[in-house]
Amino acid sequence: MNRILFGDNQFFGVNHVSDEKARQQSMRFKDDFSILNTINYAITEGCNTFMCTTHDRMLNIANLIRNDSEKYDDFDIYPCLPYAHKYANAVTELGIMGTIKQYVPGNFIGSLFKGGYALVSKDHVKMMELMIDAELKMFRGLSTPVIFLQNVITDLLLGLGMKDLLKAFDDYIRKKYGAEPGYITMNMPKLVDVLASQGIHRPIVCSSINHEGFRMSGGIDLYEKTLKSGRVRAIGDKMIE
Amino acid sequence: MKKIGLIGAGKMGISHLSILGAHPDVDVVGVADTSTIVTDVLKRHTSFDVYSDYVQLISEKKPDAVFVSVPTKYHEPIVEHLLDRHINVFVEKPFSLNAINGKKLVQDTKQKKIYNQVGYHNKFIGTFMEAKRIVDSGSLGTLQYFTGNMNGPVVTKRKEQTWRSKPEEGGGCLMDYAAHLIDLINHIIAPITSVHGADLLSFYSESVEDAVSCILETQNGIHGNINVNWSDETFRKMSTSLTILGSKGKMTVDSTELKVYFREANAFGNYSKGWNVKHINELSPHVDFYLRGEEYSLQIDHFIKVLEGKLPNNINTFETALQTDLVIQQIKNHKTY
Numbered sequence: 001m002n003r004i005l006f007g008d009n010q011f012f013g014v015n016h017v018s019d020e021k022a023r024q025q026s027m028r029f030k031d032d033f034s035i036l037n038t039i040n041y042a043i044t045e046g047c048n049t050f051m052c053t054t055h056d057r058m059l060n061i062a063n064l065i066r067n068d069s070e071k072y073d074d075f076d077i078y079p080c081l082p083y084a085h086k087y088a089n090a091v092t093e094l095g096i097m098g099t100i101k102q103y104v105p106g107n108f109i110g111s112l113f114k115g116g117y118a119l120v121s122k123d124h125v126k127m128m129e130l131m132i133d134a135e136l137k138m139f140r141g142l143s144t145p146v147i148f149l150q151n152v153i154t155d156l157l158l159g160l161g162m163k164d165l166l167k168a169f170d171d172y173i174r175k176k177y178g179a180e181p182g183y184i185t186m187n188m189p190k191l192v193d194v195l196a197s198q199g200i201h202r203p204i205v206c207s208s209i210n211h212e213g214f215r216m217s218g219g220i221d222l223y224e225k226t227l228k229s230g231r232v233r234a235i236g237d238k239m240i241e
Numbered sequence: 242m243k244k245i246g247l248i249g250a251g252k253m254g255i256s257h258l259s260i261l262g263a264h265p266d267v268d269v270v271g272v273a274d275t276s277t278i279v280t281d282v283l284k285r286h287t288s289f290d291v292y293s294d295y296v297q298l299i300s301e302k303k304p305d306a307v308f309v310s311v312p313t314k315y316h317e318p319i320v321e322h323l324l325d326r327h328i329n330v331f332v333e334k335p336f337s338l339n340a341i342n343g344k345k346l347v348q349d350t351k352q353k354k355i356y357n358q359v360g361y362h363n364k365f366i367g368t369f370m371e372a373k374r375i376v377d378s379g380s381l382g383t384l385q386y387f388t389g390n391m392n393g394p395v396v397t398k399r400k401e402q403t404w405r406s407k408p409e410e411g412g413g414c415l416m417d418y419a420a421h422l423i424d425l426i427n428h429i430i431a432p433i434t435s436v437h438g439a440d441l442l443s444f445y446s447e448s449v450e451d452a453v454s455c456i457l458e459t460q461n462g463i464h465g466n467i468n469v470n471w472s473d474e475t476f477r478k479m480s481t482s483l484t485i486l487g488s489k490g491k492m493t494v495d496s497t498e499l500k501v502y503f504r505e506a507n508a509f510g511n512y513s514k515g516w517n518v519k520h521i522n523e524l525s526p527h528v529d530f531y532l533r534g535e536e537y538s539l540q541i542d543h544f545i546k547v548l549e550g551k552l553p554n555n556i557n558t559f560e561t562a563l564q565t566d567l568v569i570q571q572i573k574n575h576k577t578y
Contacts, residue, residue, distance in 0.1 A: 012477075013477050014477070015497070016497070016521070016522070017497055017498070017520040017521055017522050018497050018498050018520060019480055019482075019495050019496065019497045019498065020495075020498060022477070023475075026477075085477060085478055088252065088478075091251075091252050097278065100278075124281075124282055124285065124286065152532070152533060155259070155530075155531065155532045156255070156256070156259050156532060157259075158259070158263065159258070159259025159260055159261075159262045159263040159530060159532055160255070160258060160259045160262050160283075160286075160287050161262055161287050161288055161289075162286045162287055164286055165286055186531035186532075187263075187530055187531055190263070190530070210522075212522055212523070213527055214522040214525070214527075215522075215531060215535075216527070217527070217528055217529055217530050217531040218529060219527070238522075
Protein backbone atom coordinates (compact mmCIF):
# COMPACT_ATOMS: atom_id res chain seq x y z
CA MET A 1 0.00 0.00 0.00
CA ASN A 2 1.28 3.51 -0.80
CA ARG A 3 2.22 5.72 2.14
CA ILE A 4 -0.06 8.50 0.87
CA LEU A 5 -3.49 7.88 -0.64
CA PHE A 6 -5.20 10.54 -2.70
CA GLY A 7 -8.85 11.08 -1.72
CA ASP A 8 -11.88 12.41 -3.56
CA ASN A 9 -13.82 14.59 -1.10
CA GLN A 10 -12.74 17.85 -2.74
CA PHE A 11 -14.06 16.69 -6.12
CA PHE A 12 -17.58 15.97 -4.93
CA GLY A 13 -18.36 18.84 -2.60
CA VAL A 14 -17.48 17.14 0.68
CA ASN A 15 -15.65 19.02 3.41
CA HIS A 16 -15.93 18.04 7.05
CA VAL A 17 -15.19 21.45 8.51
CA SER A 18 -16.72 23.87 5.98
CA ASP A 19 -19.87 23.51 3.87
CA GLU A 20 -18.94 26.75 2.11
CA LYS A 21 -15.55 25.44 1.01
CA ALA A 22 -17.23 22.22 -0.12
CA ARG A 23 -19.54 24.19 -2.42
CA GLN A 24 -16.65 26.22 -3.85
CA GLN A 25 -14.79 23.00 -4.60
CA SER A 26 -17.78 21.39 -6.28
CA MET A 27 -17.84 24.41 -8.65
CA ARG A 28 -14.12 24.18 -9.29
CA PHE A 29 -14.31 20.45 -10.13
CA LYS A 30 -17.53 20.47 -12.14
CA ASP A 31 -15.68 19.29 -15.24
CA ASP A 32 -14.45 15.66 -15.36
CA PHE A 33 -11.15 16.71 -16.87
CA SER A 34 -10.44 19.07 -13.98
CA ILE A 35 -10.69 15.99 -11.73
CA LEU A 36 -8.55 13.85 -14.02
CA ASN A 37 -5.92 16.58 -14.33
CA THR A 38 -5.62 16.74 -10.55
CA ILE A 39 -5.31 12.94 -10.38
CA ASN A 40 -2.58 13.12 -13.06
CA TYR A 41 -0.77 15.76 -11.03
CA ALA A 42 -0.94 13.53 -7.94
CA ILE A 43 0.53 10.65 -10.00
CA THR A 44 3.47 12.79 -11.16
CA GLU A 45 4.10 13.55 -7.47
CA GLY A 46 4.32 9.80 -6.80
CA CYS A 47 0.85 9.25 -5.42
CA ASN A 48 -0.47 6.26 -7.34
CA THR A 49 -3.56 5.38 -5.35
CA PHE A 50 -6.90 7.12 -5.59
CA MET A 51 -9.40 6.36 -2.80
CA CYS A 52 -12.85 7.29 -4.01
CA THR A 53 -16.56 6.98 -3.32
CA THR A 54 -18.82 5.17 -5.78
CA HIS A 55 -20.28 8.57 -6.68
CA ASP A 56 -22.20 8.72 -10.01
CA ARG A 57 -19.53 11.01 -11.43
CA MET A 58 -16.81 8.41 -10.85
CA LEU A 59 -18.31 6.46 -13.75
CA ASN A 60 -16.94 9.02 -16.23
CA ILE A 61 -13.57 9.27 -14.48
CA ALA A 62 -13.25 5.48 -14.47
CA ASN A 63 -14.05 5.42 -18.21
CA LEU A 64 -11.40 8.04 -18.94
CA ILE A 65 -8.83 6.02 -16.98
CA ARG A 66 -9.85 2.77 -18.70
CA ASN A 67 -9.54 4.38 -22.14
CA ASP A 68 -5.94 5.33 -21.41
CA SER A 69 -4.93 2.08 -19.72
CA GLU A 70 -1.19 2.24 -20.57
CA LYS A 71 -0.82 5.59 -18.89
CA TYR A 72 -2.54 4.29 -15.73
CA ASP A 73 -0.75 0.94 -15.68
CA ASP A 74 0.53 1.35 -12.11
CA PHE A 75 -2.51 3.21 -10.90
CA ASP A 76 -4.76 1.73 -8.18
CA ILE A 77 -8.26 2.72 -7.19
CA TYR A 78 -9.58 1.99 -3.70
CA PRO A 79 -13.37 2.22 -4.09
CA CYS A 80 -15.45 3.15 -1.03
CA LEU A 81 -19.03 1.99 -1.12
CA PRO A 82 -21.83 2.79 -1.01
CA TYR A 83 -22.36 6.46 -1.89
CA ALA A 84 -24.87 6.65 0.95
CA HIS A 85 -26.57 10.01 0.26
CA LYS A 86 -27.94 8.52 -2.94
CA TYR A 87 -29.78 5.86 -0.90
CA ALA A 88 -30.69 8.15 2.00
CA ASN A 89 -32.37 10.61 -0.36
CA ALA A 90 -34.07 7.72 -2.16
CA VAL A 91 -35.49 6.31 1.10
CA THR A 92 -36.87 9.73 1.98
CA GLU A 93 -38.45 10.04 -1.44
CA LEU A 94 -39.40 6.47 -2.39
CA GLY A 95 -39.55 4.54 0.87
CA ILE A 96 -37.61 1.35 1.58
CA MET A 97 -39.35 -0.82 -1.06
CA GLY A 98 -39.07 1.92 -3.68
CA THR A 99 -35.35 2.22 -3.01
CA ILE A 100 -34.83 -1.53 -3.33
CA LYS A 101 -36.75 -1.49 -6.61
CA GLN A 102 -34.68 1.41 -7.91
CA TYR A 103 -31.20 0.28 -6.90
CA VAL A 104 -31.01 -3.47 -6.52
CA PRO A 105 -29.89 -4.59 -9.98
CA GLY A 106 -31.75 -6.39 -12.74
CA ASN A 107 -31.51 -9.99 -11.62
CA PHE A 108 -33.21 -9.05 -8.37
CA ILE A 109 -36.10 -7.42 -10.18
CA GLY A 110 -36.14 -10.45 -12.49
CA SER A 111 -36.59 -12.73 -9.53
CA LEU A 112 -39.35 -10.40 -8.32
CA PHE A 113 -41.35 -11.13 -11.46
CA LYS A 114 -40.65 -14.83 -11.22
CA GLY A 115 -42.34 -14.79 -7.84
CA GLY A 116 -39.03 -15.29 -6.09
CA TYR A 117 -39.26 -12.00 -4.26
CA ALA A 118 -40.01 -13.50 -0.85
CA LEU A 119 -36.96 -15.70 -1.16
CA VAL A 120 -34.58 -12.99 -2.29
CA SER A 121 -35.90 -10.37 0.14
CA LYS A 122 -35.13 -12.74 3.01
CA ASP A 123 -31.62 -13.49 1.75
CA HIS A 124 -30.04 -10.26 2.94
CA VAL A 125 -26.50 -11.37 2.25
CA LYS A 126 -27.38 -12.11 -1.37
CA MET A 127 -29.07 -8.73 -1.63
CA MET A 128 -25.98 -7.01 -0.19
CA GLU A 129 -23.79 -8.88 -2.70
CA LEU A 130 -25.99 -7.71 -5.60
CA MET A 131 -25.74 -4.13 -4.37
CA ILE A 132 -21.94 -4.39 -3.99
CA ASP A 133 -21.74 -5.64 -7.59
CA ALA A 134 -23.91 -2.74 -8.78
CA GLU A 135 -21.75 -0.20 -6.97
CA LEU A 136 -18.47 -1.65 -8.26
CA LYS A 137 -19.56 -2.14 -11.86
CA MET A 138 -18.05 1.21 -12.86
CA PHE A 139 -14.54 0.02 -11.94
CA ARG A 140 -14.61 -3.17 -14.03
CA GLY A 141 -11.18 -3.88 -15.55
CA LEU A 142 -9.36 -1.40 -13.29
CA SER A 143 -7.04 -2.33 -10.45
CA THR A 144 -8.96 -2.21 -7.14
CA PRO A 145 -6.76 -4.03 -4.61
CA VAL A 146 -8.61 -2.64 -1.56
CA ILE A 147 -12.38 -2.09 -1.41
CA PHE A 148 -13.76 -0.08 1.51
CA LEU A 149 -17.08 -0.04 3.28
CA GLN A 150 -18.11 3.59 3.95
CA ASN A 151 -18.29 4.71 7.58
CA VAL A 152 -22.04 5.34 7.60
CA ILE A 153 -22.66 1.64 6.85
CA THR A 154 -19.72 0.26 8.87
CA ASP A 155 -20.80 2.22 11.92
CA LEU A 156 -24.51 1.52 11.42
CA LEU A 157 -23.81 -2.24 11.34
CA LEU A 158 -21.44 -1.86 14.29
CA GLY A 159 -24.06 -0.18 16.48
CA LEU A 160 -26.79 -2.61 15.45
CA GLY A 161 -24.52 -5.54 16.27
CA MET A 162 -24.82 -6.92 12.71
CA LYS A 163 -21.43 -8.62 12.96
CA ASP A 164 -22.41 -11.34 10.50
CA LEU A 165 -23.01 -8.75 7.76
CA LEU A 166 -19.57 -7.19 8.34
CA LYS A 167 -18.13 -10.70 8.00
CA ALA A 168 -20.24 -11.33 4.87
CA PHE A 169 -18.85 -8.13 3.31
CA ASP A 170 -15.33 -9.23 4.16
CA ASP A 171 -15.81 -12.69 2.67
CA TYR A 172 -17.46 -11.45 -0.52
CA ILE A 173 -14.81 -8.81 -1.30
CA ARG A 174 -12.05 -11.41 -0.94
CA LYS A 175 -13.86 -14.15 -2.84
CA LYS A 176 -15.52 -12.27 -5.71
CA TYR A 177 -13.02 -9.45 -6.26
CA GLY A 178 -9.79 -11.00 -4.98
CA ALA A 179 -9.32 -7.73 -3.09
CA GLU A 180 -8.63 -6.80 0.54
CA PRO A 181 -11.70 -5.47 2.36
CA GLY A 182 -11.20 -2.15 4.13
CA TYR A 183 -13.36 -0.29 6.62
CA ILE A 184 -13.94 3.41 7.10
CA THR A 185 -15.18 4.20 10.60
CA MET A 186 -15.50 6.90 13.23
CA ASN A 187 -15.30 4.20 15.93
CA MET A 188 -11.99 2.49 15.20
CA PRO A 189 -11.18 0.72 18.50
CA LYS A 190 -14.69 -0.74 18.80
CA LEU A 191 -14.65 -1.88 15.16
CA VAL A 192 -11.27 -3.60 15.53
CA ASP A 193 -12.62 -5.55 18.53
CA VAL A 194 -15.82 -6.57 16.73
CA LEU A 195 -13.99 -7.63 13.56
CA ALA A 196 -11.57 -9.70 15.67
CA SER A 197 -14.59 -11.46 17.22
CA GLN A 198 -15.54 -12.52 13.67
CA GLY A 199 -12.06 -13.86 12.95
CA ILE A 200 -11.03 -10.79 10.94
CA HIS A 201 -7.56 -9.85 12.19
CA ARG A 202 -5.33 -6.89 11.29
CA PRO A 203 -8.04 -5.26 9.14
CA ILE A 204 -7.35 -2.24 6.96
CA VAL A 205 -9.17 0.58 8.75
CA CYS A 206 -9.42 4.23 7.74
CA SER A 207 -10.37 6.54 10.60
CA SER A 208 -9.88 10.08 11.90
CA ILE A 209 -6.52 10.58 13.55
CA ASN A 210 -5.76 14.07 14.84
CA HIS A 211 -4.49 15.92 17.93
CA GLU A 212 -7.93 17.29 18.79
CA GLY A 213 -9.62 13.90 19.08
CA PHE A 214 -12.13 15.07 16.45
CA ARG A 215 -14.34 12.15 15.39
CA MET A 216 -12.14 9.69 17.30
CA SER A 217 -14.93 8.00 19.25
CA GLY A 218 -13.75 6.27 22.36
CA GLY A 219 -11.06 8.92 22.83
CA ILE A 220 -7.44 9.56 21.79
CA ASP A 221 -5.97 7.25 24.47
CA LEU A 222 -7.93 4.23 23.26
CA TYR A 223 -6.97 5.04 19.65
CA GLU A 224 -3.27 5.20 20.60
CA LYS A 225 -3.52 1.92 22.47
CA THR A 226 -5.23 0.20 19.53
CA LEU A 227 -2.71 1.62 17.02
CA LYS A 228 0.26 0.52 19.14
CA SER A 229 -1.18 -2.97 19.60
CA GLY A 230 -0.50 -3.75 15.95
CA ARG A 231 -4.04 -5.18 15.63
CA VAL A 232 -4.93 -2.81 12.80
CA ARG A 233 -3.46 -1.64 9.51
CA ALA A 234 -4.44 1.99 9.99
CA ILE A 235 -5.01 4.81 7.53
CA GLY A 236 -5.29 8.30 9.01
CA ASP A 237 -8.03 10.66 7.82
CA LYS A 238 -9.06 14.16 9.00
CA MET A 239 -5.52 14.99 10.11
CA ILE A 240 -6.48 18.57 10.87
CA GLU A 241 -3.74 21.05 11.76
CA MET B 242 -28.66 0.78 32.87
CA LYS B 243 -31.91 2.03 31.33
CA LYS B 244 -34.34 -0.28 29.57
CA ILE B 245 -35.17 1.29 26.21
CA GLY B 246 -37.67 0.26 23.54
CA LEU B 247 -37.92 1.58 20.00
CA ILE B 248 -41.00 1.88 17.80
CA GLY B 249 -40.40 2.43 14.09
CA ALA B 250 -37.07 1.29 12.61
CA GLY B 251 -37.16 3.36 9.41
CA LYS B 252 -34.47 5.84 8.40
CA MET B 253 -34.31 7.76 11.70
CA GLY B 254 -35.31 4.77 13.83
CA ILE B 255 -32.53 2.52 12.56
CA SER B 256 -30.02 5.31 13.22
CA HIS B 257 -31.32 5.74 16.80
CA LEU B 258 -31.27 1.97 17.26
CA SER B 259 -27.62 1.72 16.21
CA ILE B 260 -26.59 4.51 18.63
CA LEU B 261 -28.70 2.98 21.43
CA GLY B 262 -27.21 -0.44 20.67
CA ALA B 263 -23.71 0.95 21.20
CA HIS B 264 -24.61 3.00 24.31
CA PRO B 265 -22.97 1.69 27.52
CA ASP B 266 -25.88 2.81 29.76
CA VAL B 267 -28.67 1.41 27.58
CA ASP B 268 -30.26 -2.01 27.37
CA VAL B 269 -32.39 -2.17 24.21
CA VAL B 270 -35.26 -4.38 25.40
CA GLY B 271 -37.20 -4.50 22.15
CA VAL B 272 -37.87 -3.04 18.71
CA ALA B 273 -41.27 -2.80 17.02
CA ASP B 274 -41.97 -2.19 13.35
CA THR B 275 -44.91 -3.02 11.09
CA SER B 276 -42.75 -3.70 8.01
CA THR B 277 -41.77 -7.34 7.59
CA ILE B 278 -38.78 -6.27 5.45
CA VAL B 279 -37.44 -4.42 8.51
CA THR B 280 -38.37 -7.01 11.14
CA ASP B 281 -36.90 -9.86 9.02
CA VAL B 282 -33.54 -8.07 8.81
CA LEU B 283 -33.47 -7.29 12.54
CA LYS B 284 -34.56 -10.79 13.58
CA ARG B 285 -31.97 -12.49 11.45
CA HIS B 286 -28.94 -10.23 11.93
CA THR B 287 -29.23 -8.62 15.39
CA SER B 288 -29.79 -9.85 18.94
CA PHE B 289 -32.68 -7.43 19.57
CA ASP B 290 -36.12 -8.77 20.49
CA VAL B 291 -38.30 -7.79 17.55
CA TYR B 292 -42.06 -7.17 17.58
CA SER B 293 -44.59 -6.40 14.88
CA ASP B 294 -46.93 -4.86 17.48
CA TYR B 295 -45.64 -2.12 19.78
CA VAL B 296 -48.40 -2.72 22.36
CA GLN B 297 -47.00 -6.19 22.94
CA LEU B 298 -43.45 -4.83 23.24
CA ILE B 299 -44.57 -2.34 25.92
CA SER B 300 -46.63 -4.80 27.93
CA GLU B 301 -43.98 -7.53 27.86
CA LYS B 302 -40.82 -5.51 28.40
CA LYS B 303 -42.02 -2.56 30.51
CA PRO B 304 -39.26 -0.22 29.27
CA ASP B 305 -38.11 2.88 31.20
CA ALA B 306 -38.37 4.88 28.00
CA VAL B 307 -39.34 4.43 24.37
CA PHE B 308 -38.05 6.05 21.17
CA VAL B 309 -40.88 6.73 18.72
CA SER B 310 -39.73 7.19 15.12
CA VAL B 311 -42.81 6.50 13.02
CA PRO B 312 -44.49 8.76 10.42
CA THR B 313 -45.79 11.90 12.15
CA LYS B 314 -49.48 11.02 11.92
CA TYR B 315 -48.92 8.06 14.27
CA HIS B 316 -47.06 10.11 16.93
CA GLU B 317 -50.15 11.12 18.88
CA PRO B 318 -51.79 7.70 19.48
CA ILE B 319 -48.48 6.00 20.27
CA VAL B 320 -47.22 8.75 22.59
CA GLU B 321 -50.60 8.79 24.33
CA HIS B 322 -50.39 5.03 24.85
CA LEU B 323 -46.94 5.44 26.42
CA LEU B 324 -47.91 8.38 28.64
CA ASP B 325 -50.94 6.42 29.90
CA ARG B 326 -48.45 3.82 31.12
CA HIS B 327 -46.08 6.42 32.64
CA ILE B 328 -43.31 5.57 30.17
CA ASN B 329 -40.78 8.28 29.28
CA VAL B 330 -40.76 9.22 25.60
CA PHE B 331 -38.33 10.39 22.93
CA VAL B 332 -40.29 11.16 19.76
CA GLU B 333 -39.04 12.19 16.32
CA LYS B 334 -39.78 15.65 14.91
CA PRO B 335 -42.16 17.20 14.07
CA PHE B 336 -44.01 16.55 17.33
CA SER B 337 -47.70 16.61 16.39
CA LEU B 338 -49.96 17.32 13.44
CA ASN B 339 -52.69 18.84 15.58
CA ALA B 340 -51.89 21.53 18.15
CA ILE B 341 -54.89 20.70 20.36
CA ASN B 342 -53.75 17.08 20.71
CA GLY B 343 -50.16 18.28 21.10
CA LYS B 344 -51.17 20.53 24.01
CA LYS B 345 -52.89 17.62 25.72
CA LEU B 346 -49.72 15.51 25.47
CA VAL B 347 -47.66 18.38 26.94
CA GLN B 348 -50.11 18.68 29.86
CA ASP B 349 -49.98 14.91 30.41
CA THR B 350 -46.18 14.88 30.67
CA LYS B 351 -46.32 17.71 33.19
CA GLN B 352 -49.08 16.21 35.34
CA LYS B 353 -47.53 12.76 35.34
CA LYS B 354 -43.93 14.05 35.55
CA ILE B 355 -42.83 12.04 32.53
CA TYR B 356 -39.50 12.80 30.85
CA ASN B 357 -39.89 13.78 27.21
CA GLN B 358 -37.72 14.84 24.30
CA VAL B 359 -38.19 15.51 20.58
CA GLY B 360 -35.54 14.78 17.92
CA TYR B 361 -34.59 18.31 16.85
CA HIS B 362 -30.93 17.31 16.60
CA ASN B 363 -29.54 20.63 15.29
CA LYS B 364 -29.49 21.96 18.87
CA PHE B 365 -26.74 19.44 19.62
CA ILE B 366 -24.45 20.54 16.75
CA GLY B 367 -21.35 22.27 18.17
CA THR B 368 -21.62 25.36 15.93
CA PHE B 369 -25.28 25.99 16.81
CA MET B 370 -24.53 25.37 20.51
CA GLU B 371 -21.84 28.07 20.35
CA ALA B 372 -24.24 30.39 18.48
CA LYS B 373 -26.74 29.99 21.33
CA ARG B 374 -24.05 30.82 23.92
CA ILE B 375 -23.08 33.96 21.95
CA VAL B 376 -26.69 35.18 21.64
CA ASP B 377 -27.44 34.41 25.30
CA SER B 378 -24.35 36.39 26.39
CA GLY B 379 -25.76 39.54 24.81
CA SER B 380 -22.48 40.19 23.01
CA LEU B 381 -24.23 40.82 19.67
CA GLY B 382 -26.03 43.75 21.34
CA THR B 383 -29.68 44.40 20.66
CA LEU B 384 -30.80 41.84 18.08
CA GLN B 385 -32.15 43.53 14.95
CA TYR B 386 -32.92 40.93 12.31
CA PHE B 387 -32.41 37.29 11.36
CA THR B 388 -32.46 35.31 8.15
CA GLY B 389 -32.52 31.53 7.92
CA ASN B 390 -31.87 29.30 4.92
CA MET B 391 -32.32 25.61 4.50
CA ASN B 392 -31.81 23.62 1.32
CA GLY B 393 -31.45 20.05 0.17
CA PRO B 394 -32.05 17.62 -2.70
CA VAL B 395 -35.02 15.53 -1.42
CA VAL B 396 -37.55 16.00 -4.25
CA THR B 397 -35.91 17.02 -7.52
CA LYS B 398 -38.34 15.46 -9.97
CA ARG B 399 -41.87 14.07 -10.10
CA LYS B 400 -41.86 10.59 -8.56
CA GLU B 401 -43.76 7.91 -6.72
CA GLN B 402 -45.81 9.01 -3.69
CA THR B 403 -44.78 8.21 -0.09
CA TRP B 404 -46.05 9.53 3.25
CA ARG B 405 -43.66 12.46 2.82
CA SER B 406 -45.76 13.63 -0.10
CA LYS B 407 -49.01 13.63 1.89
CA PRO B 408 -49.78 16.74 3.94
CA GLU B 409 -52.20 14.88 6.23
CA GLU B 410 -49.36 12.53 7.21
CA GLY B 411 -46.78 15.18 8.02
CA GLY B 412 -45.14 15.32 4.62
CA GLY B 413 -43.93 18.38 2.73
CA CYS B 414 -40.97 20.71 2.94
CA LEU B 415 -42.59 22.73 5.76
CA MET B 416 -42.95 19.77 8.15
CA ASP B 417 -39.90 17.82 7.05
CA TYR B 418 -37.35 20.60 6.54
CA ALA B 419 -38.55 24.02 7.74
CA ALA B 420 -39.56 22.60 11.13
CA HIS B 421 -35.83 22.24 11.94
CA LEU B 422 -35.05 25.85 11.10
CA ILE B 423 -38.09 27.24 12.96
CA ASP B 424 -37.20 25.19 16.02
CA LEU B 425 -33.59 26.40 15.86
CA ILE B 426 -34.69 30.06 15.69
CA ASN B 427 -37.06 29.47 18.63
CA HIS B 428 -34.12 28.05 20.57
CA ILE B 429 -31.28 30.41 19.65
CA ILE B 430 -33.13 33.72 19.29
CA ALA B 431 -36.59 33.55 20.90
CA PRO B 432 -39.88 31.75 20.23
CA ILE B 433 -41.56 32.91 17.02
CA THR B 434 -45.08 34.12 17.78
CA SER B 435 -46.19 35.89 14.59
CA VAL B 436 -46.16 34.95 10.93
CA HIS B 437 -46.53 38.11 8.83
CA GLY B 438 -46.52 36.39 5.47
CA ALA B 439 -45.78 33.05 3.88
CA ASP B 440 -45.44 31.55 0.43
CA LEU B 441 -45.66 27.79 0.04
CA LEU B 442 -44.57 26.77 -3.45
CA SER B 443 -44.77 23.43 -5.26
CA PHE B 444 -42.39 22.59 -8.11
CA TYR B 445 -42.47 18.79 -8.32
CA SER B 446 -44.76 17.53 -5.54
CA GLU B 447 -48.46 17.29 -6.31
CA SER B 448 -50.01 17.76 -2.90
CA VAL B 449 -47.32 19.30 -0.70
CA GLU B 450 -45.01 22.29 -0.88
CA ASP B 451 -41.40 22.02 -2.09
CA ALA B 452 -40.37 25.45 -0.83
CA VAL B 453 -41.41 27.80 1.96
CA SER B 454 -40.67 31.49 2.31
CA CYS B 455 -41.91 33.40 5.38
CA ILE B 456 -41.66 36.68 7.26
CA LEU B 457 -41.61 36.02 10.99
CA GLU B 458 -41.49 37.83 14.33
CA THR B 459 -40.37 36.52 17.72
CA GLN B 460 -42.13 37.12 21.03
CA ASN B 461 -39.60 39.85 21.88
CA GLY B 462 -40.22 41.68 18.59
CA ILE B 463 -37.26 40.54 16.47
CA HIS B 464 -38.16 40.27 12.80
CA GLY B 465 -36.67 37.96 10.22
CA ASN B 466 -37.33 35.65 7.32
CA ILE B 467 -36.70 32.07 6.31
CA ASN B 468 -36.28 30.51 2.88
CA VAL B 469 -36.49 26.74 2.75
CA ASN B 470 -36.31 24.53 -0.34
CA TRP B 471 -35.99 20.75 -0.43
CA SER B 472 -35.83 20.61 -4.24
CA ASP B 473 -32.38 22.16 -4.69
CA GLU B 474 -29.86 19.65 -6.03
CA THR B 475 -26.98 22.12 -5.74
CA PHE B 476 -26.92 21.02 -2.10
CA ARG B 477 -25.54 17.51 -1.56
CA LYS B 478 -27.47 17.02 1.69
CA MET B 479 -29.68 18.96 4.09
CA SER B 480 -27.97 22.26 4.81
CA THR B 481 -29.12 24.79 7.41
CA SER B 482 -27.75 28.28 7.99
CA LEU B 483 -28.80 31.18 10.18
CA THR B 484 -27.62 34.81 10.14
CA ILE B 485 -28.33 37.10 13.08
CA LEU B 486 -27.65 40.84 13.07
CA GLY B 487 -27.31 42.86 16.25
CA SER B 488 -26.27 46.35 17.27
CA LYS B 489 -22.81 45.09 18.28
CA GLY B 490 -22.16 42.41 15.68
CA LYS B 491 -23.32 39.86 13.18
CA MET B 492 -23.15 36.07 13.11
CA THR B 493 -23.64 33.47 10.37
CA VAL B 494 -23.72 29.86 11.46
CA ASP B 495 -24.25 26.51 9.76
CA SER B 496 -23.56 22.94 10.82
CA THR B 497 -19.83 23.20 10.06
CA GLU B 498 -18.83 26.85 10.47
CA LEU B 499 -19.51 29.79 12.74
CA LYS B 500 -18.54 33.24 11.48
CA VAL B 501 -19.03 36.13 13.85
CA TYR B 502 -18.16 39.81 13.50
CA PHE B 503 -17.85 41.89 16.67
CA ARG B 504 -17.78 45.69 16.49
CA GLU B 505 -15.87 45.83 19.78
CA ALA B 506 -12.96 43.98 21.43
CA ASN B 507 -13.52 41.50 24.31
CA ALA B 508 -17.13 40.94 23.30
CA PHE B 509 -17.20 37.21 24.02
CA GLY B 510 -14.66 34.66 25.29
CA ASN B 511 -11.48 34.55 23.22
CA TYR B 512 -13.14 36.14 20.18
CA SER B 513 -11.56 39.35 18.88
CA LYS B 514 -12.83 42.54 17.27
CA GLY B 515 -13.82 42.07 13.62
CA TRP B 516 -14.38 38.69 11.97
CA ASN B 517 -13.85 35.39 13.79
CA VAL B 518 -14.27 31.98 12.14
CA LYS B 519 -14.59 28.72 14.04
CA HIS B 520 -15.18 25.25 12.66
CA ILE B 521 -17.05 22.21 13.92
CA ASN B 522 -13.85 20.37 14.86
CA GLU B 523 -13.12 23.13 17.41
CA LEU B 524 -16.67 23.34 18.73
CA SER B 525 -18.11 19.84 18.81
CA PRO B 526 -18.16 17.83 22.03
CA HIS B 527 -16.70 14.32 21.58
CA VAL B 528 -18.96 11.27 21.67
CA ASP B 529 -18.39 7.64 22.63
CA PHE B 530 -20.04 6.32 19.49
CA TYR B 531 -20.44 8.26 16.23
CA LEU B 532 -22.97 7.69 13.47
CA ARG B 533 -23.77 10.37 10.85
CA GLY B 534 -22.94 13.30 13.14
CA GLU B 535 -22.12 13.97 16.81
CA GLU B 536 -25.55 15.56 17.29
CA TYR B 537 -27.41 12.25 16.92
CA SER B 538 -25.34 10.66 19.70
CA LEU B 539 -25.41 13.80 21.87
CA GLN B 540 -29.22 14.09 21.81
CA ILE B 541 -29.50 10.44 22.90
CA ASP B 542 -26.80 10.90 25.59
CA HIS B 543 -28.77 13.90 26.84
CA PHE B 544 -32.03 11.96 27.05
CA ILE B 545 -30.38 9.02 28.86
CA LYS B 546 -28.80 11.44 31.37
CA VAL B 547 -32.24 13.02 31.91
CA LEU B 548 -33.65 9.55 32.63
CA GLU B 549 -30.81 8.95 35.09
CA GLY B 550 -31.59 12.24 36.83
CA LYS B 551 -28.18 13.67 35.91
CA LEU B 552 -29.49 16.51 33.68
CA PRO B 553 -32.67 18.61 33.76
CA ASN B 554 -35.32 17.83 31.13
CA ASN B 555 -35.05 21.23 29.46
CA ILE B 556 -33.85 20.77 25.85
CA ASN B 557 -36.19 19.75 23.02
CA THR B 558 -39.13 19.11 25.32
CA PHE B 559 -42.63 18.41 24.01
CA GLU B 560 -43.40 21.97 25.10
CA THR B 561 -40.73 23.62 22.90
CA ALA B 562 -41.59 21.29 20.01
CA LEU B 563 -45.24 22.32 20.37
CA GLN B 564 -44.16 25.97 19.93
CA THR B 565 -42.65 24.90 16.60
CA ASP B 566 -45.87 23.06 15.64
CA LEU B 567 -47.86 26.22 16.38
CA VAL B 568 -45.62 28.28 14.05
CA ILE B 569 -46.04 25.62 11.34
CA GLN B 570 -49.81 25.85 11.82
CA GLN B 571 -49.70 29.64 11.39
CA ILE B 572 -47.60 29.30 8.22
CA LYS B 573 -50.09 26.77 6.81
CA ASN B 574 -52.87 29.28 7.39
CA HIS B 575 -51.08 31.60 4.95
CA LYS B 576 -50.96 28.86 2.34
CA THR B 577 -50.92 30.36 -1.16
CA TYR B 578 -50.18 27.53 -3.57
